[in-house]
Amino acid sequence: MIAYKFLAAGRTGPFTGYVWPERQWVDAPSSREGAGVHACRIADLPFWIDHELWQIELAGPVVERETQVEARRGRLAGRVGSWDARALAEFAVHGALRARDLAVLALGDAGIRSDALARAVTLQETRVVLESLPALSGVPAEMAAYAREACTRALDGAAASATHMAAVAAVALLGPTGFAAERSIQSRWIAERCGL
Amino acid sequence: MTRRVPEELTCAEMVRLVTDFLEDALSLEDRTHFEQHLVFCKGCAAYVRQMRKTIEASSALKGEGLSAEAQAELLRLFKGTCK
Numbered sequence: 165m166i167a168y169k170f171l172a173a174g175r176t177g178p179f180t181g182y183v184w185p186e187r188q189w190v191d192a193p194s195s196r197e198g199a200g201v202h203a204c205r206i207a208d209l210p211f212w213i214d215h216e217l218w219q220i221e222l223a224g225p226v227v228e229r230e231t232q233v234e235a236r237r238g239r240l241a242g243r244v245g246s247w248d249a250r251a252l253a254e255f256a257v258h259g260a261l262r263a264r265d266l267a268v269l270a271l272g273d274a275g276i277r278s279d280a281l282a283r284a285v286t287l288q289e290t291r292v293v294l295e296s297l298p299a300l301s302g303v304p305a306e307m308a309a310y311a312r313e314a315c316t317r318a319l320d321g322a323a324a325s326a327t328h329m330a331a332v333a334a335v336a337l338l339g340p341t342g343f344a345a346e347r348s349i350q351s352r353w354i355a356e357r358c359g360l
Numbered sequence: 361m362t363r364r365v366p367e368e369l370t371c372a373e374m375v376r377l378v379t380d381f382l383e384d385a386l387s388l389e390d391r392t393h394f395e396q397h398l399v400f401c402k403g404c405a406a407y408v409r410q411m412r413k414t415i416e417a418s419s420a421l422k423g424e425g426l427s428a429e430a431q432a433e434l435l436r437l438f439k440g441t442c443k
């Protein structure tokens with residue numbers, strides 16, 4: 165099976181600190197459930213964002229779980245070069261602007277005009293408009309807060325955080341299914357941006 | 361803000377679970393949620409890094425570098441905290 169794996173800079177496992185060799189098979193340290201080689205299907209990618217994205221070949225029994233797959237062996241097959249610092253920054257902006265779009269919908273549902281917010285192009289502009297909104301309450305207030313926070317996090321370069329905020333905002337507006345729906349939009353964004 | 365995604369861990373829950381995470385004692389489900397939280401929460405990621413460093417530093421201390429007086433004083437103080 166061919167899947168994907170996010171790693172920290174230098175092919176480093178974000179939770180184990182293990183430095184992955186290139187193009188060499190790596191065996192799981194034990195056969196215990198959870199101790200295998202973890203990787204992503206395209207739909208899983210938004211949950212595990214990091215600096216490097218690699219294609220990984222998996223072997224042995226592959227167990228598919230909700231947000232990842234686990235195999236007994238894995239081999240980094242090649243780096244996805246299109247996932248770079250610029251893609252990471254663009255993904256952060258995508259998250260923040262999605263949170264903004266959801267806030268615009270919530271404000272519209274509440275009968276509050278938000279043309280300037282819908283038209284805002286940059287994160288700075290979006291944040292300024294959000295900060296100048298009249299006093300809000302209930303869901304519109306919550307949605308505006310998510311959008312503002314997502315802008316702040318994206319401006320801070322925290323792509324995983326900004327996009328997570330968008331997924332939480334989607335739950336606030338759409339209910340429990342909103343989270344998976346937003347993560348799905350994000351995985352499609354990554355796939356298109358990186359040509360996966 | 362309310363807790364919108366019930367299956368996700370809060371930062372307070374992360375603090376409670378960090379020792380189990382570092383000792384690899386979490387269930388697979390909890391560990392997955394723990395690691396996902398680390399991806400999007402810079403504060404908890406920094407906290408876990410710090411905890412890991414502290415554990416590494418303290419496990420490197422073997423006590424041979426301490427004088428007999430210092431060891432006795434530390435033992436006395438330690439016993440004092442366990443009353």
Ligand SMILES: [Zn+2]
Nearest residue numbers: 371374401404
């Ligand atoms: Zn946290």
